[in-house]
Amino acid sequence: MIFAEWKPLDELVDKLKAHKKVLLVGCATCVAECAAGGEKETETLAPLLTMALKKQGHTVDITTATLEKQCEWEFVEELAEKAANVDAIMSLACGIGIQALAERFDPMPVYPGVNTSSLTIREEDGVWAGRCAACGDCVLDQTFGFCPIARCAKSLLNGPCGGTRKDGKCEVNEDVDCIWNLIVERAEQRGQLESLAEIRKTKNWSNSRHGGPKKVVREDLKK
Amino acid sequence: MKTIVGSNLERTLAGGHFALTAEVGPPRGPDPADVVKKAKILHGVADAFNVTDNQTAVVRMSSIAASKVLLEEGLEPVMQIVCRDRNRIAIQSDLLGAWALGLRNVLCLSGDHQSAGAGGKLNGHPGAKNVYDVDSIQLISIVKGLRDNAIQDGGDAISPAAPFFIGAAWTPFGPPEKFRTIRLAKKINAGADFIQTQAVYDMKRFAEAVRRAEDMGLTEKAAILPGIIIPRSAGMLKYMNASVPGIEVPDEMIQRMKDSADPKEEGIKITLELIDGVKNLSGIKGVHLQAIEAEELLPDVIKAAGLLPRPKID
Numbered sequence: 001m002i003f004a005e006w007k008p009l010d011e012l013v014d015k016l017k018a019h020k021k022v023l024l025v026g027c028a029t030c031v032a033e034c035a036a037g038g039e040k041e042t043e044t045l046a047p048l049l050t051m052a053l054k055k056q057g058h059t060v061d062i063t064t065a066t067l068e069k070q071c072e073w074e075f076v077e078e079l080a081e082k083a084a085n086v087d088a089i090m091s092l093a094c095g096i097g098i099q100a101l102a103e104r105f106d107p108m109p110v111y112p113g114v115n116t117s118s119l120t121i122r123e124e125d126g127v128w129a130g131r132c133a134a135c136g137d138c139v140l141d142q143t144f145g146f147c148p149i150a151r152c153a154k155s156l157l158n159g160p161c162g163g164t165r166k167d168g169k170c171e172v173n174e175d176v177d178c179i180w181n182l183i184v185e186r187a188e189q190r191g192q193l194e195s196l197a198e199i200r201k202t203k204n205w206s207n208s209r210h211g212g213p214k215k216v217v218r219e220d221l222k223k
Numbered sequence: 224m225k226t227i228v229g230s231n232l233e234r235t236l237a238g239g240h241f242a243l244t245a246e247v248g249p250p251r252g253p254d255p256a257d258v259v260k261k262a263k264i265l266h267g268v269a270d271a272f273n274v275t276d277n278q279t280a281v282v283r284m285s286s287i288a289a290s291k292v293l294l295e296e297g298l299e300p301v302m303q304i305v306c307r308d309r310n311r312i313a314i315q316s317d318l319l320g321a322w323a324l325g326l327r328n329v330l331c332l333s334g335d336h337q338s339a340g341a342g343g344k345l346n347g348h349p350g351a352k353n354v355y356d357v358d359s360i361q362l363i364s365i366v367k368g369l370r371d372n373a374i375q376d377g378g379d380a381i382s383p384a385a386p387f388f389i390g391a392a393w394t395p396f397g398p399p400e401k402f403r404t405i406r407l408a409k410k411i412n413a414g415a416d417f418i419q420t421q422a423v424y425d426m427k428r429f430a431e432a433v434r435r436a437e438d439m440g441l442t443e444k445a446a447i448l449p450g451i452i453i454p455r456s457a458g459m460l461k462y463m464n465a466s467v468p469g470i471e472v473p474d475e476m477i478q479r480m481k482d483s484a485d486p487k488e489e490g491i492k493i494t495l496e497l498i499d500g501v502k503n504l505s506g507i508k509g510v511h512l513q514a515i516e517a518e519e520l521l522p523d524v525i526k527a528a529g530l531l532p533r534p535k536i537d
Contacts, residue, residue, distance in 0.1 A: 162394035
């Protein structure tokens with residue numbers, strides 16, 4: 001899922017204090033999965049914001065809505081009526097959803113309520129971990145199903161740096177596995193350690209953001 | 224005696240001499256006098272001097288500039304390059320520039336992550352964007368391409384070729400330990416001519432690791448120079464053992480430093496024993512000596528180790 005987290009409450013209050021009526025919009029997909037912008041979180045954040053604003057002497061009327069998908073135009077359209085009655089929107093969706101609202105409801109100011117940071121999996125309740133960096137050139141078959149781009153702090157393609165801790169964790173974060181330690185372990189279990197001896201050449205990053213803003217046209221799907 | 228680059232380090236090794244490299248950390252400021260001061264202390268005590276590239280992710284004078292200052296002072300530098308801060312365009316551009324300035328040895332490293340900030344002692348720049356466009360092994364291949372094929376990574380030709388004597392690092396004790404020899408082989412296959420290792424204190428384990436490398440024929444293909452950091456206190460050894468990945472210090476050695484009335488002197492004794500130990504190991508071609516932020520210790524230690532004068536190579 002696309003992972004996002006609430007921005008600090010102070011920052012949100014600062015953004016909204018100049019407004020009178022604000023629409024807080026959640027999204028029922030990824031940000032609901034990562035407990036930042038689903039219906040539950042939207043309904044929780046609204047009174048928190050109202051109180052925090054009031055404490056600073058600002059009376060702001062906050063209404064809420066949670067769309068099934070903020071990144072699909074047909075769902076975004078459902079907001080039209082509510083949006084007509086406010087002077088600002090705050091979105092708890094990922095950056096895609098926030099931009100969809102900004103585009104549809106221009107010139108209404110649309111504020112991000114969350115920071116979107118990564119593509120994660122929920123490892124267990126309350127724990128998320130990055131799994132994909134959308135690098136545009138997948139090597140997961142060569143690395144035994146562990147992504148060295150998203151899960152190595154240095155995105156190394158030819159094995160671990162010298163920073164693996166004694167317990168197999170990464171030098172950058174003692175709670176995170178050195179992914180190359182896991183790759184090597186699995187290669188060994190499968191009797192294929194030698195496959196990692198092959199030198200992986202410089203990577204072509206151009207199919208990711210590094211190649212410029214992404215735009216894909218599929219003629220077979222165009223109407 | 225066949226050499227490709229003709230640097231002093233290459234010729235020393237090609238001549239069959241036990242090579243000695245030392246480390247010079249550039250200053251956290253712009254004054255070349257800081258580098259010159261170290262150069263004057265270290266003149267003639269080693270065959271080449273590693274110049275670190277923003278080690279522990281702290282901004283320092285660039286390795287390319289500090290290397291040039293050393294060169295002007297008559298010391299041969301080993302310019303270190305890390306993959307953290309520059310993409311393949313900048314790295315190759317700097318390599319051409321380094322060659323133009325007369326630098327002939329490079330050491331290719333991944334580099335400390337930008338969150339390191341001198342282990343928390345300095346602010347550093349933890350909010351920096353990291354690059355890691357290429358990794359250290361790909362970097363070795365790039366340098367080899369510029370040298371042997373006069374070609375850039377992207378396939379464009381350069382003229383003339385830029386011959387460098389290529390170095391790489393080896394952390395024999397880091398997990399996954401079994402892979403560390405394979406990774407060493409990858410570096411040597413990619414084009415590394417010499418290898419400087421993470422600091423060695425556990426001679427028994429190191430000898431086993433070197434034996435594994437020797438069995439794979441690696442000690443014949445590249446010159447391995449074990450790293451030795453002169454210990455100055457029991458606390459320093461304890462810290463390195465606990466917190467620096469890849470460094471293993473035997474308990475007895477930490478205890479020995481603790482029990483010593485003069486830990487500085489004891490640290491020098493330990494260093495001399497370690498140098499002696501690696502000198503007697505089959506497959507070892509030299510030593511890489513570091514006295515982090517205490518370079519003034521190096522001349523006496525090197526002299527006491529019987530490694531002076533350094534061989535004069537014509």
